[in-house]
Amino acid sequence: MISDLARAFIDAARSLLHPKMLAIVLWPMVLSLVLWGVLAWFFWDNWISLLGHWLQPAQEFLSQHDFVWLANGMTVVLLVLLVMPLALTTALFIAAVMVMPMMVRHVASRDYPELERRHGGTFAGSIWNALIAIGVFCGLWLLSLPFWLLAGLGALFSLLLTAYLNQRLFRYDALAEHASHEEFQLILEQSAAQLYLLGMLLALLHFVPVINLLSPVYTGLVYIHYGLGQLKRLRA
Template sequence: MSIVFKAIVSAFRDLFRLGIAWTIVWPLIASVLFWLIVGFIFQNNFSEIIYQILGEIGIGEWLRNLEPDWIASLVLGLFNLLMFIPLVIVTTLVITAIFVLPALINLVARRFYPDLKRENGGSISGSIVNAIMASVIFIFIWIVSLPLWAFGVGVIIPFVAAAFMNQQLFRYDALAEHATKYEINRICSENRYSLWGLGLLTGLVQFIPFINLLAPIFTALAFIHFGLEHLKYLRMKEVAKENINQ
């Protein structure tokens, strides 16, 4: 079994073994409440931003003059939803990566990788910078791709964006406590396509109703197993190489 699919299976198993029910729920609840409050306070601003975006693609004025008014409100509500969903997803993932991932790493490492030495090659500042960069690019992809929804091509964009977000956000944090900086860079560079594949597979879970409630923690667990498994093999190879040279 490839390490990608092994990580998927291990993450699914851990969802039910590690006793993390509340951990699964609270980041999503916090994200939804946050954006509902922000949306309520700044609803006029958001509506104006949507009209500006639609104006850029030539349908903003048409929407303003659309009759009856409830059709225009329905179309605007749909675009608000298309903005709301990625904001909730990215906020939930960032909360999971920054606040929840360390506890998950301890649970997984203690149970499945107890002999893996911690080198602390990552840092909190590195995690925050990585999360900000991943979030900005993710939201940018969604905004830029909005006009493509009118042509049907936009349907593939959420999957690409989810794959990018997952692998960019979690690959660093999953290794930060155990790997050195050199090991983090090597594992990420040597497994670029596998990381994208894992990002896409875990991203698909985000679009399955009800199951997507588990998506952030499932994704975090999958990348923890992927990263620590690769780190274990890398160190075994280095030890074997040293023994041969001796």
């Protein structure tokens, strides 16, 4: 199992350095940042006002105990902490739905040319899978917000939820073109733990500044190499 995971990371890094991949590697994150930048431009005051209303009891408590500076900055800090995961989720969605088909064709033609395409997935299936993944992620993420008040637990839940999002978003598109429906289900059954472990390791990259600009496309490449590698082994 470990060798399969390591091979997927190494092969994905090699694919990332190809000129075709370098040409698209920043698209998902840049498009996401532009989208959320535009939304923030129009709705920042509304968001601040809404959060300030929710945080008013905490701000009053801090002000009474000579933490006025913390009370004043709390709303902005919390809003930034809320927007950052949403921007990352948007970038992952763009990578999974818009960029993955091109990445799959590129990787398959260069590294897995012998794999027959059995088209077990569809574009509509990709959209539906992505909507479910993001819906579950956002719902659980909102439920986890109170845990940010407890040291370390908020970050832990964020890591676990991002790991879920990674594997749920990219496993379908990595195999949709080449695996049959039955092969896809069999790989999910056999590799569920490995797929989630991949998601956990890749989630760590999402929180590293600068590297996280590349991480959506790199995440897709890792799942493509792992998924097609497992499919090749299954058919052999």
